Amino acid sequence: MTTAVSQPGAASGPRLSGAHHRLLAFASLIVLVVGFSLASPNFMQTSNVIAILQATSVNGVLAIAATLVIITGGIDLSVGTLMTFCAVIAGVVLTYWGLPLPFGIAAAILAGAAAGLCSGTFVAKLKVPPFIATLGMMLILKGLSLVISGTRPIYFNETPGFTQIAQGSIVGRIIPAVPLPNGVLILFLVAIVVSFILSKTALGRYTFALGSNEEAVRLSGVNTERWKIAVYALAGSICGVAGLLIASRLNSAQPALGQGYELDAIAAVVIGGTSLSGGRGTILGTLIGALIMSVLANGLRILSVAQEWQTVVTGSIIILAVYVDMLRRRKL
Amino acid sequence: MFTRRTMLGALGAVAMLGASVPAMAQETYVALISKGFQHQFWQAVKAGADKAAAELGVTVTFEGPDTEAQVDRQIDMLAAALAKKPAAIGFAALDSQAAIPLLQQAKDAGIPVVAFDSGVESDIPVSTASTDNIAAAALAADKMAELIGGEGKIALVVHDQTSRTGIDRRDGFVNRMKEAYPKIEIVSIQYGGGDHLQSTEITKSILQANPDLKGIFGANEGSAIGVVNGARELNRQLVIIGYDSGAQQKQAIRDGLMAGAITQNPVGIGYETVVAAVKAAKGEGVEKSIDTGFFYYDKSNIDDPEIAAVLYD
Numbered sequence: 273m274t275t276a277v278s279q280p281g282a283a284s285g286p287r288l289s290g291a292h293h294r295l296l297a298f299a300s301l302i303v304l305v306v307g308f309s310l311a312s313p314n315f316m317q318t319s320n321v322i323a324i325l326q327a328t329s330v331n332g333v334l335a336i337a338a339t340l341v342i343i344t345g346g347i348d349l350s351v352g353t354l355m356t357f358c359a360v361i362a363g364v365v366l367t368y369w370g371l372p373l374p375f376g377i378a379a380a381i382l383a384g385a386a387a388g389l390c391s392g393t394f395v396a397k398l399k400v401p402p403f404i405a406t407l408g409m410m411l412i413l414k415g416l417s418l419v420i421s422g423t424r425p426i427y428f429n430e431t432p433g434f435t436q437i438a439q440g441s442i443v444g445r446i447i448p449a450v451p452l453p454n455g456v457l458i459l460f461l462v463a464i465v466v467s468f469i470l471s472k473t474a475l476g477r478y479t480f481a482l483g484s485n486e487e488a489v490r491l492s493g494v495n496t497e498r499w500k501i502a503v504y505a506l507a508g509s510i511c512g513v514a515g516l517l518i519a520s521r522l523n524s525a526q527p528a529l530g531q532g533y534e535l536d537a538i539a540a541v542v543i544g545g546t547s548l549s550g551g552r553g554t555i556l557g558t559l560i561g562a563l564i565m566s567v568l569a570n571g572l573r574i575l576s577v578a579q580e581w582q583t584v585v586t587g588s589i590i591i592l593a594v595y596v597d598m599l600r601r602r603k604l
Numbered sequence: 605m606f607t608r609r610t611m612l613g614a615l616g617a618v619a620m621l622g623a624s625v626p627a628m629a630q631e632t633y634v635a636l637i638s639k640g641f642q643h644q645f646w647q648a649v650k651a652g653a654d655k656a657a658a659e660l661g662v663t664v665t666f667e668g669p670d671t672e673a674q675v676d677r678q679i680d681m682l683a684a685a686l687a688k689k690p691a692a693i694g695f696a697a698l699d700s701q702a703a704i705p706l707l708q709q710a711k712d713a714g715i716p717v718v719a720f721d722s723g724v725e726s727d728i729p730v731s732t733a734s735t736d737n738i739a740a741a742a743l744a745a746d747k748m749a750e751l752i753g754g755e756g757k758i759a760l761v762v763h764d765q766t767s768r769t770g771i772d773r774r775d776g777f778v779n780r781m782k783e784a785y786p787k788i789e790i791v792s793i794q795y796g797g798g799d800h801l802q803s804t805e806i807t808k809s810i811l812q813a814n815p816d817l818k819g820i821f822g823a824n825e826g827s828a829i830g831v832v833n834g835a836r837e838l839n840r841q842l843v844i845i846g847y848d849s850g851a852q853q854k855q856a857i858r859d860g861l862m863a864g865a866i867t868q869n870p871v872g873i874g875y876e877t878v879v880a881a882v883k884a885a886k887g888e889g890v891e892k893s894i895d896t897g898f899f900y901y902d903k904s905n906i907d908d909p910e911i912a913a914v915l916y917d
Contacts, residue, residue: 312688314687314688314689315687317687319686319687320683320684320687323680323683323684323686323687326683327680327683330676423765423766423795424765424766425699425766427701439705518676521676521679521702522675522676522679522699522701522702523701523702523704524675524699524701524702526673526675526676526699526702527766528673528764528766528797529673529674529675529676530673531673532670532671532674566680569680569684570680570683570684570687573667573681573684573685574684574687574688576663576665576688579641579666579667579668
């Protein structure tokens with residue numbers, strides 16, 4: 273079974289095995305796209321491709337946030353409701369207080385960072401297991417979103433520029449034939465920035481180190497608590513970006529939305545080859561994972577597959593993706 | 605090796621799905637995007653839509669998000685439906701404002717939109733097929749007042765305070781009580797998301813807090829079932845009036861646990877939506893507003909043909 277394909281991976285260690293997985297995920301994505309294109313002429317059209325990318329933007333950004341925490345060996349169940357919380361905060365600042373747009377953007381991202389700081393502190397200082405700490409935060413933030421908003425959606429009609437964050441199209445202004453929404457550009461931008469942080473900065477190195485062997489890192493004199501809190505705070509601020517994206521897309525902060533989105537984000541992360549046991553993962557993989565999820569959702573709808581079967585197929589793909597990944601690693 | 609295997613597997617899956625898709629090259633295709641999918645109510649709307657589709661010889665698809673909070677998922681579904689270039693779209697908005705850009709896109713592409721259930725707050729839809737929820741909830745208030753003898757304490761368990769149906773049913777009920785029955789006091793209005801279990805817990809806490817409570821109005825199927833369960837768990841006798849139907853609610857009425865319920869005509873909503881959509885697609889005129897009707901049913905008339913036809917399991 274281990275033929276030529278896996279040998280280069282074995283020769284140059286785990287670094288290439290990550291690349292190998294990305295290749296695999298990427299190949300699956302291509303297969304899905306080709307398959308859907310052959311099955312329906314309506315799939316591969318500019319407007320539909322843009323719809324898919326736009327549908328990926330929120331889950332993609334959330335999945336990037338989740339990837340960071342998962343690489344440290346933790347899990348973040350609060351990403352979905354934190355996103356909503358940040359959207360509500362932006363709504364309060366822009367609509368209730370009437371402040372200019374930059375304040376709303378800053379407030380959403382800062383609120384995300386602050387909530388991440390809380391989760392990180394619970395995990396790192398108070399030693400609450402990440403699953404429990406972020407489960408608690410998920411509920412706290414869900415409740416706070418409802419309380420702050422008065423359980424009503426907050427609309428951004430007073431801030432006309434707000435919808436441009438996700439719905440406007442800088443690309444479309446330059447190339448009218450390709451009205452790629454800004455939300456997609458923001459997703460790519462976040463992916464590039466976080467990839468840079470992971471590969472080129474101390475924070476990135478410690479993120480991986482915490483997930484591989486936290487004890488060893490601690491014994492070598494590193495303040496693991498502080499770095500871990502920093503990772504959760506960074507993930508939180510990325511959720512703030514997701515909050516801005518979804519609020520801009522819906523022209524409203526919907527306080528009841530958000531729970532369940534963490535599972536889609538985590539699914540994208542694992543399809544993208546990031547290990548739930550930590551120490552290994554890539555942003556590019558997560559991006560591909562998020563794309564696979566939305567290509568599947570869109571393609572199955574385009575093919576008019578009954579909705580109850582759509583979820584069965586999506587679930588199967590998640591298990592298949594992770595199974596293939598484990599099989600490959602066992603052989604290496 | 606594994607790459608190839610995955611590719612083959614995925615190709616196989618796509619091929620299988622491709623084969624299961626009905627050929628709809630020449631047929632008139634109508635896409636319905638609803639507010640939900642799993643609840644029996646939505647399945648009854650779907651049944652009505654399928655019935656109209658069979659009669660008119662058109663193809664209909666029916667989709668909706670898992671919960672009524674998932675506004676963005678519904679928008680994604682609408683975007684995918686537009687990509688299929690349907691002859692017309694039926695749409696029940698979770699949040700009208702959020703859907704405006706896509707509805708505008710449909711309008712620009714010459715695809716008529718028919719709103720159904722809670723409708724769409726916009727002038728883009730050519731027609732709206734829905735229940736008059738305010739009038740229906742007022743009828744529930746009248747029945748409640750009659751059954752508790754015109755005085756005493758009552759409460760409401762509502763599915764949510766953000767959706768049009770939630771607001772209309774609550775206000776329709778509460779306003780009617782205030783206007784017509786000054787001796788009846790509404791002690792509590794709680795929201796359970798239409799979730800059976802959550803509504804059960806809410807009901808139990810209301811009953812604990814108000815030992816002399818005479819009745820509860822459950823504003824949708826999930827809320828009403830929750831009220832019945834809560835009263836049963838605490839072994840309390842009270843007048844329960846529900847909304848919509850479903851096997852459990854019908855059984856509760858037959859067993860006498862629930863006094864009666866308002867039923868909309870979900871089958872009619874689905875049916876009228878498709879009929880109006882097909883008319884609009886052909887360029888024929890449609891009425892701006894289609895009242896799909898409502899009824900009060902209890903033990904005495906649950907098996908009448910007129911009522912049984914609009915109830916669902």
